[in-house]
Amino acid sequence: MWKIRILALVILFLATGLGFFVYLSETRPESNFRFSFGLDLSGGSHLVYRADTSTLNPRDVEDSMEALRDVIERRVNLFGVSEPLVQVEHGSILGSQRDRLIVELPGVSDVGEAVARIGETPLLEFKLLKNDIVFPEEAEVTAEELASFFEPTGLTGRLLKRAELQFGNGSHSGLSNEPIVLITFTDEGAKLFASITKENVGRVLAIFLDGVPLSNPVIQQEIIGGTAQISGGFTPEEARDLVRELNFGALPVPIELISTQTVGASLGSQAVESGVYAGMVGLLLVTLFLVVWYRLPGFVAVLSLGVYIIIMLTFFKLIPVTLTAAGIAGFILSIGMAVDANILIFERIRDELKRGATVSDAVEAGFKRAWLPIRDSNISSIITAGILFWFGTSLVEGFALTFGLGVLISMFTAITITKVFMRSVVWSDSGTMRFFFGSRFGTVKK
């Protein structure tokens, strides 16, 4: 018996430790294990683009979508948002093929600017390094700082006639077969280019794409032919993509915005607060009910409910689960349902006591006999959660995940942890003990 009591203490000790982890990792600003909240709770924008891949060869769709993702990701990264998400979603539902691009921008509620910047054509700029600045050797400066070292020349991709891919023959660059992007300007561009190169011999004329410098050649002499080379240490694929982007001005695949969702930060934090508040009050009611109705077993059930909640919160942090409003609702719902198994067990224990069993025999038999109904009653909820998870929109997934996880974990805690606690509180078969194991405001007499 003492073994089981020590085990119960160990469980309580571990749970307290985990509880501290959950608490500390949330209050310490430098923690890596904070809850991650969905955009509906933290505020931000969720954009869904439809990519028109109908004109592409099916074999090229994958590559084109990846190229699209890279381009959009580069543009999104310029926003300076923390953890933006750009992902490709392939899928066919009921026969119709679809390719989507999903962009999530936490904290961005000005969706207008975001949409404009994602949808814009690539911006090619030629910029001169300011006179008094030494070109930074190390890549220690941010893109913004770097950009401030340069001054615009008025020469941009607008004045571009065409771009083509060439491979270096070794005379210009040290490497043979280095991919080079050859740019031909329009007449206006050629004139501007000639005058810039004439007046600024010896200075660095950097080539920027979407605000990021690609290469920093030094002007050797006036260039009058109206052509320029970009050799930025590309791989052949990168060079090919750049040529395509420059020529077509647009993205590798045309995209259309089909869904936008923006949530202001205040609405989200309000939702978290009220969810937590509702959960606390609900938990308090469940606790009161269990203790008043089931007495000692009820108290034990509350203890293991506490362990259950701590385990769930730890899982949310470690997996990590992105919490949405519906996800929090699913978790709170699972708190109510987690007790289900314990109630089944306690009713069985009561049956056994009525039949004249001793308290400790009744506890053992109660757990044994309640297992099948517990398993069965959880299966259908798990099936439902599984199908809902497949449903696949972020809103539903959030609910299905916390709910399904909750049903599974609560089944575990209700059976194993409650069992250890229950065994360790049975001291005797005395009248007092039977009173503590009674319920419904009565004692099951021998």
Next chain:
Amino acid sequence: MFVIQHHKFFFILTALLFLVSLGGIIGVGVPVGIDFKGGALLEISYPGERPEVSLLEERIRSLPIGGFSIRETGDTGYIIRTRALNEAEHQAILALLSQDEGLNPTEERFTTIGPVIGQELRNKALVAIVLVLLAIILFIAYAFRGVSEIVSSWKYGIVAVITLVHDIVIPSGAFVAYSMLTGAELDILFVMALLAILGYSVNDTIVIFDRVRENLKINQEQNVVSTFRETVGQSLSQTYVRSINTSLTTAFVLLMLFLLGGSAIEAFAFVLLVGVIAGTYSSLFFAAPLLVWIQGRKQ
């Protein structure tokens, strides 16, 4: 058990509630939300007092975006619903709403869903509903597999399925009333709530039927003479505390979610709450008497 004795009363009560709900669903219905048909929803809140609805209506009417609706939310906010908007139209509405001196509203949330996505979600929701129904019917079949003594297993199955229909119709009917009061729309959360109810409430029925089978077996083994009526009544009195208590704890947390959980999940919590109560009611006061009635008719 009084439920079995007064089964007629419970049949009539159940039928009444069922018909009222069904009438509400068919006759009144619930407006379909933008999740399923596409459209836009804009929620704004004003720092101080909000301008009159008529003023905003007049301004928005000047835009070529077709029909729209404005509804008050909270103390200082509005929810505006329109067809799906592109970014330019979205900005145009925002500009119109911010015209008043010193009264710049905050955009609390903006959602626009193209008709394609709406259609897609509708299909997906239908598939999910069918899948869950199939899975649960299979589950019921599994739960009552190979039991042919005394009462054939398909009877348990049929009663369980009829009970499920009841458990879906009642919360849907309640949602019609809720929607008339609050303007709530049929959205993904509603479908999710219904599916969660399906998974949850089937258990109550199965637990009771399990007891019935167990008691039938015990009676047979011990040669106890007892009518089917009595056995079902006995099984009910053995399980009703468990049934009520488990749904009571779930109902507690759902009630709190409904009252305190915030506007985003209020409707969701409401449907679940009604569903959990209806599910427990139907297993105790409808499924068991129905089983007795079906069995009695054949004898």
